[in-house]
Amino acid sequence: MSLLSVENLEVSYGDFQAVRGASLELEAGQTIAIIGANGAGKSTLLNAIVGLNSQKRGTVRFDGQDITHLRTDRIARAGITMVPEGRRLFGTLTVEDNLMVGLAAERPGPWTIEAIYQLFPRLGELRSMVAGSLSGGQQQMVSIGRALMTNPRVLLCDEISLGLAPKVIGDIYRCFDAITASGVSVVLIEQNVVQACAASGYVYCMLEGRISLEGRPQDLTRAEITAAYFGTEVRT
Amino acid sequence: MTRASISSPKPALVAAAAALSTICLALAPFVVREGDLRLMIEIFAVFTFAQSWNFLAGYVGLMSFGQQLFIGLGAYFVFLISGKAGINPFLLLPLSFVFCAAFAAVCAPFVFRLRDAYFAISIWVIAEVVRMFISQKDWLGSVSGLPLVATRGMDRTVVANTTFYFVAALALISVFGLYALSRSRMGLALAAVRDNEGSAAAVGINVWWTRFFGFVLGSGLAGIAGATYYMSVFHVEPGGAFDPNWMVIMLFIVIIGGVGTIEGPIIGTTIYFLFRAWFAGTGNLYLMLLGAAAVVTMLVAPKGIWGVLRSRLGFELFGTRRLGPTNHRSSP
Secondary structure (H helix, E strand, O other): OOOEEEEEEEEEEOOEEEEEEEEEEEOOOOEEEEEEOOOOOHHHHHHHHOOOOOOEEEEEEEOOEEOOOOOHHHHHHHOEEEEOOOOOOOOOEEHHHHHHHHHHHOOOOOOOHHHHHHHOHHHHHOOOOEHHHOOHHHHHHHHHHHHHOOOOOEEEEEOOOOOOOHHHHHHHHHOHHHHHHOOOEEEEEEOOHHHHHHHOOEEEEEEOOEEEEEEOHHHOOHHHHHHHHHOOOOOO | OOOOOOEOOOHHHHHHHHHHHHHHHHHHHHHOOHHHHHHHHHHHHHHHHHHHHHHHHHHHOOOOOOOHHHHHHHHHHHHHHHHHHOOOHHHHHHHHHHHHHHHHHHHHHHHOOOOHHHHHHHHHHHHHHHHHHHHHOHHHOHHHOEEOOOOOOOOHHHHHHHHHHHHHHHHHHHHHHHHHHHHOHHHHHHHHHHHOHHHHHHOOOOHHHHHHHHHHHHHHHHHHHHHHHHHHHOEEOHHHHOOHHHHHHHHHHHHHHOOOOOHHHHHHHHHHHHHHHHHHHHOHHHHHHHHHHHHHHHHHOOOHHHHHHHHHHOEOOOOOOEOOOOOOOOOO
């Protein structure tokens, strides 16, 4: 049985249906990626999983339990949290306070303040800085650290490479080895196909609210991915 | 220049300051003349009003334009019950906190459905409804209000001193209690919800209850301060108790001083009473000066006088670690 399974999820904003029946599976310890162009419905799908979007149909199961209509904070306490797109830090709080907020989930585990500072030594130096004053890469580290402080079983990451320099992206992705080694299962949302394929064991491609392609990165050809990503025909 | 890192004194130092100011205020009635004591009661009451609104706007992220609702409700609660049942009104003061907090709790499920400006105005509307209701009921004294009959048999000095001690305690609570709260886990949760409710929920914070707690607490504080203030003037009438002008004074004090800080309303209250002492005789000009001062502050220093001082000095008196809001809903 999968740790997290999404069955036929449909999500709407008023009249607009952003996700039109998407299904995916995440096994314990696995890292999967959801790729797709802007507006494909990736973020909407992620927000719906953690309950930030209420207009939805279908089922989300976590560890065998139906969590489709659970409130966001309950889902976090159950063990699913996210690193939101655009980081969404508590801008007026210090780095350390941002991390401390993660204790609200009341989930003990390996991820403590010290463990976060070990993962991102730079944050230790910046601990008393106001989060809003940090650079984009540093803010992304705070956002990931804050999510890890809840000791999640599933970590949903929404475009963590967005707007960051290639070197910073590399630094951040390197830390995911330690994160997955601690037993966290990860869902990555990426527009960067190369990055997504390198970091994950299974890839879903979304197009116009549907899963247009899925498979292990090594089994997918570049042409297939391109077609599924942009919605063009495969030329053989 | 804004410093990203702000230093602040150790909690032990703040605790010492709390003890020292408690001793000073405990001794005040023995050294201060009765007329000055009366002014101090008013200053501390107005300061607590301002701090209750500052708490809601700056710490909880709830912008209300109806804080006078709780001032009036608290006052009427004490005047009515003490008058009808003959209970010592000082015993009723703590209950006025409970009454106003409970009233806020009943309103919350309705007003929390509204956002931003609609929320702000909804509480003002409730204040007007309550004011008009009281104005039409003879058993509530209608438009001419209620006198404080329960203290008539008591010794004048005892009444004045006890009122002073109550209001001094409220002022201390609204400084040091707020300091303690904002450093607690609840304070961190409040700050997180204020800064970004989606992110707060995503790490396990119950956004609705956190905000509810803040709203109820801030409303109760305004209520008990209102009750204490009107006990010092021995008479309450609906036009004065539910006067939106209370709201204007609170806004002035908090905007001038700096929203979301403990120090700001201390500065704001000082400036407000200095303004009043200097210009109150000038009639309408006084109100225009108040308005002009608030406008200039908003244009020159949107974070208030303390906001400017803090970033210039890189120091704060009450280091809550949770700095005031710049924008309480960050854009995507």
